[in-house]
Amino acid sequence: MNILDYISDIPNERVAFISKNETVLYSDLKNIFNKNINTINQLKDSCIVINARSRFEFVKLISVLDGFVKRIVFLPEDIDKSLLEKYYKESNANFEVYLENNILKLNILNKKIDDLLKDIKNTQWVIPTSGTTNNPKLVAHTFESLSRTSKKNIDVGSKYIWGLTFDIYRFSGIQVFLQAISGGSSLIITESNYSMNEIVDLFVKKSCNIISATPSFWRKVLMTKESGNLKLKRATLGGEISDQSILTALKNKYENIKITHIYASTEVGVGFAVTDELAGFPYSYIENGVGNIKLKIDDNFLLWINPGKKSQEYLSNNSMYDNNGFINTGDLVKVENNRVLFLGRESGSINVGGNKVQPEEVEAKLLSSNLISSAYVYAKKNPMVGSLVCADVIPLNKEIDKNELKKQILSYCRDNLDSFKIPAILKIVDDLEITQSGKIKRG
Numbered sequence: 001m002n003i004l005d006y007i008s009d010i011p012n013e014r015v016a017f018i019s020k021n022e023t024v025l026y027s028d029l030k031n032i033f034n035k036n037i038n039t040i041n042q043l044k045d046s047c048i049v050i051n052a053r054s055r056f057e058f059v060k061l062i063s064v065l066d067g068f069v070k071r072i073v074f075l076p077e078d079i080d081k082s083l084l085e086k087y088y089k090e091s092n093a094n095f096e097v098y099l100e101n102n103i104l105k106l107n108i109l110n111k112k113i114d115d116l117l118k119d120i121k122n123t124q125w126v127i128p129t130s131g132t133t134n135n136p137k138l139v140a141h142t143f144e145s146l147s148r149t150s151k152k153n154i155d156v157g158s159k160y161i162w163g164l165t166f167d168i169y170r171f172s173g174i175q176v177f178l179q180a181i182s183g184g185s186s187l188i189i190t191e192s193n194y195s196m197n198e199i200v201d202l203f204v205k206k207s208c209n210i211i212s213a214t215p216s217f218w219r220k221v222l223m224t225k226e227s228g229n230l231k232l233k234r235a236t237l238g239g240e241i242s243d244q245s246i247l248t249a250l251k252n253k254y255e256n257i258k259i260t261h262i263y264a265s266t267e268v269g270v271g272f273a274v275t276d277e278l279a280g281f282p283y284s285y286i287e288n289g290v291g292n293i294k295l296k297i298d299d300n301f302l303l304w305i306n307p308g309k310k311s312q313e314y315l316s317n318n319s320m321y322d323n324n325g326f327i328n329t330g331d332l333v334k335v336e337n338n339r340v341l342f343l344g345r346e347s348g349s350i351n352v353g354g355n356k357v358q359p360e361e362v363e364a365k366l367l368s369s370n371l372i373s374s375a376y377v378y379a380k381k382n383p384m385v386g387s388l389v390c391a392d393v394i395p396l397n398k399e400i401d402k403n404e405l406k407k408q409i410l411s412y413c414r415d416n417l418d419s420f421k422i423p424a425i426l427k428i429v430d431d432l433e434i435t436q437s438g439k440i441k442r443g
Helices: 026-035 037-042 055-065 081-091 115-119 171-182 196-205 215-222 225-229 244-253 284-288 359-367 402-416
Strands: 015-018 023-025 047-050 071-074 095-100 103-108 124-128 138-142 161-164 186-189 210-213 234-237 258-265 269-274 294-297 302-306 327-336 339-345 350-352 355-357 372-382 386-395 425-428
Touching: 015 026, 015 055, 023 026, 026 037, 026 055, 037 103, 047 055, 047 081, 055 095, 055 171, 055 186, 071 081, 081 124, 081 138, 124 171, 161 171, 171 186, 171 210, 171 258, 196 215, 196 225, 210 215, 215 234, 215 244, 215 372, 234 244, 244 258, 244 359, 284 294, 339 359, 350 372, 350 386, 355 359, 359 372, 359 386, 359 402, 386 402, 402 425
Parallel strands: 015 186, 047 071, 047 095, 071 124, 161 186, 161 210, 210 234, 234 258, 386 425
Antiparallel strands: 015 023, 095 103, 124 138, 258 269, 294 302, 302 327, 327 339, 350 355, 372 386
């Protein structure tokens, strides 16, 4: 099954995608396909690279090409250009494609088709990992593996207008796209150059009632004046640790809202969802699994996930699974009161005199002080202890004296953190930079 088959039952007059200046109906997607059928036939048995000039163009391309080519490579806007040649070689790319006035255009890269592709029954969606803490890898999914947890309920879907905040070219954005079309919902698409005020203003004007975003993005949303005018029915969080402070802030801001935080990654796919509005997840998930998903914590407190089916792989042919089908998530966790809490990425720890400090753990503690709205914790090299813990924070009360705020924060840290975890350098800032995927920009 491809996307056009998947949406065949959705009423033609229902809105699929919304931008500032354009609206696309579900019938328009079928028309774009029919208009370009001869060009699409030229692409059969090919590996293509989607080189869209905008997120809006991208969702139209992926909607009409899935199922009609062997492999699609996604190119995020912020991709390191030095990686392009490597990606093209690993994926055996034949054509670069883009839209011009809804007409499909091709750039020939390599006409030779790898024999490996001839046995592939479904279009492979090749998505780079974020590369937040290591070199990005190309992961091959299929429409089936990516839409495994999407619920196809057209009646329920008609009630929702999604707001896209994630980078559409990466796994998190694709999940929002698939959630929207699986129910025949509408999707408001923001571009990467929009300011936070522009994004929230567009969501308000277009009656957005469900948003999926990172905790860092949500914090920025809540700081805008227009955020109070959002009429949200649901909020989902992913991409970063969902600490209790942001879950509580959303619950207090929006009446009767349903909040879900989702654990997912490019390698694992969608792992599981948590709907009880508490940070972390129940330990029963480790004991009993979640549906077909199995979880385990190793001796180093790393979380491993068995997705139940090996439906994705690295293009480099390196295996992402252990002998029992588990994938190392790279996330450190701890267990408290029958709750599994995320501490941060194993590769992101700060070495302070031989003690390991997880930046995300310190950030969560800083946020729990209710003195700040956002925090970014990072390392600064030091010849005596290896590294110092540093923190940039945005105050909740913009009028407070900075020196007084620092005293209050450090006093709170002394009461709630081990001494080696307390920030040695604390800066009060007006803003924190986030990536196109909505995550705090680290390092």
